[in-house]
Amino acid sequence: MSAATWGLLVATFAACFVEMVEAATIVMAMGFTRSWRSAFAGTGAAVVALAIVTTFAGYAITSWLPDSALQLVIGGLLLIFGLQWLRKAVLRSSGRKSMHDEDEIYRDEVELARAAGDVGSGLDMFSFIVSFKGVFLEGMEVVFIVITFGLNADNVPVAVVGAAAAVVVVVSIAFAARKPLSMIPENLLKYGVGIMLASFGTFWSVEGVGIFRTGRESVAWPGNDIALLVLIAAWFLLSRVFIAVLRVGAPPARATAAVPTGEFVK
Amino acid sequence: MNAVKAFGRFWYDFIIGDDWKIAVAVVSALALVTVLLVWTSIGDHVLAVLGGVLIVCAFAISLAIDTRPRRSK
Numbered sequence: 257m258s259a260a261t262w263g264l265l266v267a268t269f270a271a272c273f274v275e276m277v278e279a280a281t282i283v284m285a286m287g288f289t290r291s292w293r294s295a296f297a298g299t300g301a302a303v304v305a306l307a308i309v310t311t312f313a314g315y316a317i318t319s320w321l322p323d324s325a326l327q328l329v330i331g332g333l334l335l336i337f338g339l340q341w342l343r344k345a346v347l348r349s350s351g352r353k354s355m356h357d358e359d360e361i362y363r364d365e366v367e368l369a370r371a372a373g374d375v376g377s378g379l380d381m382f383s384f385i386v387s388f389k390g391v392f393l394e395g396m397e398v399v400f401i402v403i404t405f406g407l408n409a410d411n412v413p414v415a416v417v418g419a420a421a422a423v424v425v426v427v428s429i430a431f432a433a434r435k436p437l438s439m440i441p442e443n444l445l446k447y448g449v450g451i452m453l454a455s456f457g458t459f460w461s462v463e464g465v466g467i468f469r470t471g472r473e474s475v476a477w478p479g480n481d482i483a484l485l486v487l488i489a490a491w492f493l494l495s496r497v498f499i500a501v502l503r504v505g506a507p508p509a510r511a512t513a514a515v516p517t518g519e520f521v522k
Numbered sequence: 523m524n525a526v527k528a529f530g531r532f533w534y535d536f537i538i539g540d541d542w543k544i545a546v547a548v549v550s551a552l553a554l555v556t557v558l559l560v561w562t563s564i565g566d567h568v569l570a571v572l573g574g575v576l577i578v579c580a581f582a583i584s585l586a587i588d589t590r591p592r593r594s595k
Contacts, residue, residue: 466559490574
């Protein structure tokens with residue numbers, strides 16, 4: 257397997273892993289507090305809906321868009337998505353934003369579930385809908401990542417394998433732990449994924465600008481795929497510089513611990 | 523109608539998220555690369571590197587806006 261294929265596998269696995277941890281927190285909160293049957297039913301319905309969306313979106317994108325347009329649109333979206341993650345990671349690491357706390361999210365969901373009243377004997381609609389929404393919305397991001405990475409790298413099966421492996425691992429950990437997955441270093445993972453998404457997004461979106469010239473040929477990076485490795489290194493180094501610079505200006509209490517205490521950057 | 527609204531909301535959250543400046547930064551940088559491609563005769567390799575640099579600069583500016591000290595009234 258080539259380095260590019262490994263990169264694709266690792267990127268889709270890590271990105272989907274983070275999204276699945278968030279979905280698992282919601283489903284577990286519903287299951288433990290209200291009804292496992294309804295939470296699983298909501299999860300199953302979301303998976304079916306995601307499969308339908310993936311089929312249609314994949315078909316539409318591959319049938320209607322020329323290669324460079326695909327790179328520009330998908331690369332641009334990936335870049336926006338990746339930079340949002342990287343921005344949060346930089347702000348969190350420099351102490352200017354509170355850390356993502358899966359335990360806190362779990363407690364909020366449990367509180368909402370308890371406030372929703374008694375659970376009846378049939379299908380509990382509250383658990384069903386909350387689980388459906390949680391899995392569908394997080395899953396849409398997974399679908400987006402799989403489609404974008406898969407199509408642009410011209411290797412959808414590897415992207416699917418990466419995502420499926422992430423689902424299996426998260427479900428296994430959740431099943432074994434039977435509690436919120438706060439032991440997973442989600443902030444660190446998001447930082448890594450943010451760098452990957454930003455790098456791939458930069459590479460593809462700049463290539464895709466070629467759609468605007470005669471012949472619609474993609475813009476070529478020096479060294480072709482090797483440029484991706486350079487971009488990953490560059491985004492990593494730059495993010496460390498941003499973190500170091502922002503840490504200097506951060507309020508002392510927040511610079512190291514990054515504990516939520518008041519008004520941070522939103 | 524609810525489904526359409528939810529679909530729109532999803533894409534808004536996805537693209538804009540909690541910081542519109544990132545989307546603006548990316549679109550501006552890519553627009554500038556497009557202008558350079560169409561209006562100048564810069565070669566592909568230089569243009570690609572320049573595109574990367576522009577994206578980094580746009581991201582740095584959005585971060586700087588986010589974290590600039592706010593004046594108290």
